[in-house]
Amino acid sequence: MRLGLAANRLHHATRDAGLFRWLRACAPAIRELGLELHAVGRTHDAIVRAGLLAGHPGLKRYPYGRDGGLMRLVAEVVGMPGEDRTLDGAIYLIDPVDPSSVFPEAVALKRQCVIHGKPFISTVASACDWIENERIHAGLDPDPAADRFHAFESQTLALIAHDAMKPQMLAFAAEHFDVLSRFARRVGTGTTGQRLNEMAWxxxxxxxxxxxxxxxxxxxxxxxxxxDLVLQRQCQRVVFFEDPHVARQHEADIQLLERAVTTVTDAAVCITSPAMAARWMAAVRRRAALRRC
Structure with a gap:
């Protein structure tokens, strides 16, 4: 599996920055999975300087962002015809107040991941959670350090869907009603919340x-x-089925929610597409079965 990797300066500027917290927690699993990380220049250089992933053949260096490194990740998420240059998703650890996080290539990276049903991972918590899910799909034993992501009985889940995605959200919630009902609380916006309640009743x-x-x-x-719930650390997971093809009048509000998630990078997991939500649920069920054995 190949993932693009980029991190805003906040996440690699100090020894305990987000990129390094993730790598220290997940480096063994990255090696176990044989995960390729195609890292934009400054991010790659920071990993090497920190002495992390030393000797891992899957760590690849791309140009600096100013030289088109992030643009290359976008193209390779889409896939380059006739070339062995296709990424399976992207980890982009975002500093919400870094201007580069709203550059066209940064926005396009998320959009193309969502369109193509590939993971777009923007927080440290999401990156750790995703690694554990992929470990489970690979047949590895559950990592006790990841139990906190599966303590649903003490967590709040947000379920949000744009108009064109509401049927898929309802189908997802109906199929996985038993697991989603384990969360201590579920929240949603307007019509989506009402339709989910009707389904539950x-x-x-x-x-x-x-x-x-x-x-x-x-x-x-x-x-x-x-x-605001996310910022107060009262909502730990957001499942957000976004329609990437439609311009929305309340785009600023959507971006506000996304920025809130990245602000509390260690505390919030965000899932951005039906394909990734289904893969998460499959891992949750498999992990629970393994824990019972």
């Missing part, structure tokens, strides 16, 4: 209480309300 959830606590609709500020 049809499945036997008590009619006198909501399955999802509803906030305002997205255009009326619901994304901002959930962003």
């Amino acid at each position: 049809s499945r036997g959830w008590p009619q006198d209480r909501p399955w999802v606590d509803r906030f305002q609709s997205g255009p009326m500020g619901g994304d901002a309300q959930i962003a």
Whole structure:
């Protein structure tokens, strides 16, 4: 498996920066999985200077961002015809106040990952969670250090979908109703929350209480309300089915929620597409079965 890798300066500027916290936690699994990390210049150089992943043949260097390194990652997420240059997704550890995080190539990297159903990972927590899920899919034993990501009974889950993606969100929630019901709380915006409640009531959830606590609709500020929960560390996981093909009047609110997730990089996991949500659920079920054995 090949992933693009980039990190804003905040995440590699100090010894305990986010990139290094992730690598120290997950380097053994990266080696076990034979994961290739195609790292943009400054990110690659920081890993080497820190002495991390030494000797790992899967660490590849790309040009600096200013020389087109991030643009190459975008093209390779899409895939280059006739060339062995296709990435399976991207890890981009974002500093929400770094101007480069909103450069066209940074925005395009996420968009193309979502369009092609590939992981786009923007927080340290998401990167650790994704590694554990891939370990489980590879048939490896659960890592006890990752148990915190599976302690759903003490966590809040946000379920958000744009209009064109609402049917897929409802289908996802119906298929995995048993697992999603383990979360201590579920929150959502406007219409999505109402339709999820109706689905839950049809499945036997008590009619006198909501399955999802509803906030305002997205255009009326619901994304901002959930962003505040994330910033207060009262929401640990966001499943956000975004429609990348439609311009939205409340784009700023959507970006606000995404920035909130990256602000609390060690505390929030974000899943950005139906394909990745399904893969997460498959790993959750397999991991739970292994833990029972």
